[in-house]
Amino acid sequence: MIDITLEVNGVTKTLQVEPRRLLADVLREEFRLSGVHIGCAHGACGCCTVHLDGTPRLSCLTFAAQCDGASIRTVESIGGPNAEHMLQQAFKSEHGLQCGYCTPGFIMTLVPFVEEMVGQKRMPNDAEIREAMSGNICRCTGYHGIVAAVRKAVGTRLESGV
Amino acid sequence: MKAERPRHIGARIQRFEDIRLLSGSARYIDDIRLPDMLHLNFVRAETAHANILEVDTSGLADLDFPTWVFTGKDTAGLSMKAHQDYPEMQYSEQPLLAEGKVRFVGEPVAVVLAEDAYKAEDAAELVFVDYDPLPVVGNMAQARDPESTPLFEGWNGNVIVQRQMKGGDLEAAKAQAAHVIRRTYRTQRQAGVPMEGRGVVASFDKATRVLTVWSSTQMPHLVRTYISEELGLPESRIRVVAPDVGGGFGVKGQVFADEILVAWLAMQTGRPVKWIENRREHLIASIHARDHEHTLEAYVSADGRLLGLTADITVDNGAYSTYPFTSAGEPGMVGKVLPGPYDFQAYEATFRAVATNKCAIGTYRGVARPSAVFSQERLMDDIAAELGLDPVEFRLKNIIRQFPYRNVLGFTYDPGSYAEALEQIRELVANDVAEAKASHACSKTRIGVGIACFI
Numbered sequence: 293m294i295d296i297t298l299e300v301n302g303v304t305k306t307l308q309v310e311p312r313r314l315l316a317d318v319l320r321e322e323f324r325l326s327g328v329h330i331g332c333a334h335g336a337c338g339c340c341t342v343h344l345d346g347t348p349r350l351s352c353l354t355f356a357a358q359c360d361g362a363s364i365r366t367v368e369s370i371g372g373p374n375a376e377h378m379l380q381q382a383f384k385s386e387h388g389l390q391c392g393y394c395t396p397g398f399i400m401t402l403v404p405f406v407e408e409m410v411g412q413k414r415m416p417n418d419a420e421i422r423e424a425m426s427g428n429i430c431r432c433t434g435y436h437g438i439v440a441a442v443r444k445a446v447g448t449r450l451e452s453g454v
Numbered sequence: 455m456k457a458e459r460p461r462h463i464g465a466r467i468q469r470f471e472d473i474r475l476l477s478g479s480a481r482y483i484d485d486i487r488l489p490d491m492l493h494l495n496f497v498r499a500e501t502a503h504a505n506i507l508e509v510d511t512s513g514l515a516d517l518d519f520p521t522w523v524f525t526g527k528d529t530a531g532l533s534m535k536a537h538q539d540y541p542e543m544q545y546s547e548q549p550l551l552a553e554g555k556v557r558f559v560g561e562p563v564a565v566v567l568a569e570d571a572y573k574a575e576d577a578a579e580l581v582f583v584d585y586d587p588l589p590v591v592g593n594m595a596q597a598r599d600p601e602s603t604p605l606f607e608g609w610n611g612n613v614i615v616q617r618q619m620k621g622g623d624l625e626a627a628k629a630q631a632a633h634v635i636r637r638t639y640r641t642q643r644q645a646g647v648p649m650e651g652r653g654v655v656a657s658f659d660k661a662t663r664v665l666t667v668w669s670s671t672q673m674p675h676l677v678r679t680y681i682s683e684e685l686g687l688p689e690s691r692i693r694v695v696a697p698d699v700g701g702g703f704g705v706k707g708q709v710f711a712d713e714i715l716v717a718w719l720a721m722q723t724g725r726p727v728k729w730i731e732n733r734r735e736h737l738i739a740s741i742h743a744r745d746h747e748h749t750l751e752a753y754v755s756a757d758g759r760l761l762g763l764t765a766d767i768t769v770d771n772g773a774y775s776t777y778p779f780t781s782a783g784e785p786g787m788v789g790k791v792l793p794g795p796y797d798f799q800a801y802e803a804t805f806r807a808v809a810t811n812k813c814a815i816g817t818y819r820g821v822a823r824p825s826a827v828f829s830q831e832r833l834m835d836d837i838a839a840e841l842g843l844d845p846v847e848f849r850l851k852n853i854i855r856q857f858p859y860r861n862v863l864g865f866t867y868d869p870g871s872y873a874e875a876l877e878q879i880r881e882l883v884a885n886d887v888a889e890a891k892a893s894h895a896c897s898k899t900r901i902g903v904g905i906a907c908f909i
Contacts, residue, residue: 310572317571326485327478329700331649332733339649367478375476384472392475393482393649393700431649431701 338428367396390432483653499556513580557773560739597808622800627762631753650700741816762800
């Protein structure tokens with residue numbers, strides 16, 4: 293067993309974990325974060341994407357023991373219980389989700405992308421958006437709604453100038 | 455004063471479930487946690503067809519944590535019974551855990567339960583199964599060979615069921631035909647792969663004798679009915695809950711042996727039991743779809759009118775019949791769908807399901823229709839090519855225009871704008887067709903354009 297300390301969404305815990313224990317399982321079980329979804333456990337689908345020290349990472353391919361001292365964010369931290377983040381609201385209005393299982397992974401992948409585009413003060417083209425989310429699989433929407441949601445979130449931010 | 459009613463027509467309707475799905479607070483099957491819950495791991499067949507000589511569970515005794523193990527001997531007599539009452543259909547059952555024989559790679563042979571999912575997986579690796587291999591029925595041709603090893607005792611060959619449907623005067627159509635076009639089309643086996651796999655949690659309250667089952671299912675009511683019938687508990691004592699379901703696409707639209715098994719295990723152990731399918735299990739052992747071969751023969755007049763069609767349809771059903779639609783469902787659906795949107799009045803379809811040593815075929819997106827429509831529309835293109843006609847022209851010549859239409863099998867079609875829609879499509883893709891034609895001169899990149907109709 294290995295002692296690790298993780299700061300997740302502002303909560304810090306020190307835990308004993310087996311070296312093989314997946315970060316996804318620790319976030320789901322020890323931190324009770326049901327927004328972390330396991331779709332394939334092979335790093336192929338992107339459902340389990342979280343932010344590890346600010347960068348999107350696949351929590352099913354990451355051992356918790358690798359993350360000692362890390363700061364981790366999950367979808368629960370993005371817009372709170374009412375999903376108030378602009379990108380979450382855009383997913384809702386543009387039909388960027390249906391069954392919702394892949395959705396937290398898409399949100400965690402695309403929030404930094406939206407920030408990057410706003411930082412560059414430009415609207416990405418559809419090919420760029422699709423490239424940005426190419427590590428995430430959705431079986432319900434056919435992706436069009438997700439692309440529209442990203443455009444809406446970036447557009448709204450650019451218009452509001454914040 | 456009349457209350458103002460919400461206006462929906464033309465409005466953008468917001469869904470009620472989106473906030474919980476977007477915020478991470480939805481509850482899918484793996485989010486169900488109960489006190490004292492045991493985690494289930496399957497020991498699955500690693501060979502397609504074999505007699506089970508021994509299931510050795512003695513290694514579990516060396517573990518420093520408690521485990522519970524069950525094999526087909528414990529569940530003997532419990533099975534999925536998915537049968538249509540056709541006199542020509544060969545009867546089979548799917549045991550909840552393999553009894554004496556495995557019939558496909560991935561078939562559950564034993565289950566190991568432990569208080570932690572990682573431990574259950576470790577323990578399952580200590581169960582050894584000794585197999586004596588049997589000849590494998592690996593494809594449709596082998597399955598149709600009367601000499602192939604029957605998958606079930608008492609069976610005559612491996613054709614599960616073969617039936618016919620027909621309408622109109624096929625002999626007259628053949629006699630009038632200037633062209634006879636015969637083709638064989640094949641669609642390959644697929645898995646459904648929702649982003650969330652399947653999973654079942656069950657809990658039995660001994661005091662009230664109430665069984666609660668959570669399943670990532672599209673048909674909780676039928677799950678309850680089947681559990682009631684198989685485990686002998688009245689439906690009034692069974693509650694089946696479908697929590698948020700992470701995609702189904704029809705895969706989760708049958709009752710699975712494991713749903714009955716997990717419920718039974720909760721009753722046997724007196725503790726809640728949880729099973730979460732992993733992706734490999736989903737790919738090899740949930741249900742498969744669309745493993746079809748269709749041989750079609752079309753009778754066409756000199757002026758390009760479709761006069762009649764014969765179809766010989768084979769579905770590679772895999773080893774077991776699924777509940778409730780059974781192995782007769784998929785091939786019968788092809789026969790029904792094939793006439794499609796075309797006007798002809800002579801038809802004969804022979805359709806069969808054959809048993810092979812593969813995962814069972816079940817319902818998945820369209821249920822046989824994608825394969826049927828693929829064959830129907832490939833045939834329309836192939837006839838057009840043979841007659842030297844434009845494929846859209848050929849379809850327009852044969853598409854149904856008089857409504858309501860009574861098709862060759864007696865089904866009534868409600869009015870539709872079939873011809874108008876097809877003409878509109880032709881205009882919409884005109885540029886693409888021109889681009890594709892131009893590309894045929896290019897030696898490097900060639901573009902294809904296809905049009906397909908279905909109802």
